[in-house]
Amino acid sequence: MPINTTPPPAVCTTVPDPDGRGMVVRVVYAHHEDGETLAFKLAHVYQFHPEHGEELPEELPLADLTGLLGAQGAACAEGWHESANEPTEASWNLVWPWAQGQIRRLFPDVSWTVEPKRRIVMPWEGEAGTPPGSGH
Numbered sequence: 139m140p141i142n143t144t145p146p147p148a149v150c151t152t153v154p155d156p157d158g159r160g161m162v163v164r165v166v167y168a169h170h171e172d173g174e175t176l177a178f179k180l181a182h183v184y185q186f187h188p189e190h191g192e193e194l195p196e197e198l199p200l201a202d203l204t205g206l207l208g209a210q211g212a213a214c215a216e217g218w219h220e221s222a223n224e225p226t227e228a229s230w231n232l233v234w235p236w237a238q239g240q241i242r243r244l245f246p247d248v249s250w251t252v253e254p255k256r257r258i259v260m261p262w263e264g265e266a267g268t269p270p271g272s273g274h
Contacts, residue, residue, distance in 0.1 A: 146168055148165050151166075172248065177238045179206070179210060180240060181233045181236075183206050184233050185224075203240070
């Protein structure tokens with residue numbers, strides 16, 4: 139069963155525009171995510187770091203993660219979506235375990251996968267989750 143089918147209502151508050159251009163509505167919403175979803179979102183942000191020679195932080199602070207999630211949510215709410223090339227397999231193989239470890243460290247009690255039929259398929263994998271032509 140999907141976990142985001144019954145989101146709580148958003149909270150809307152009228153506030154001054156930060157740039158002084160009038161009043162705007164601040165919309166604060168929440169939705170439920172399991173550990174795998176959080177790790178995937180984190181990996182998405184850091185997926186090209188190894189390819190660019192950038193180090194992954196040893197321990198990502200919770201404030202950094204919440205800032206990244208807020209920026210992703212705001213970009214989506216405004217209709218902006220990033221479209222980037224997929225990382226190389228080597229880069230993903232470094233970033234994905236790192237992202238999983240960060241989420242497990244920050245949220246040790248979170249369920250990892252509550253949607254068992256969900257499958258992340260990367261470009262170098264076939265639909266079965268194995269490299270194309272591997273015979274597995």
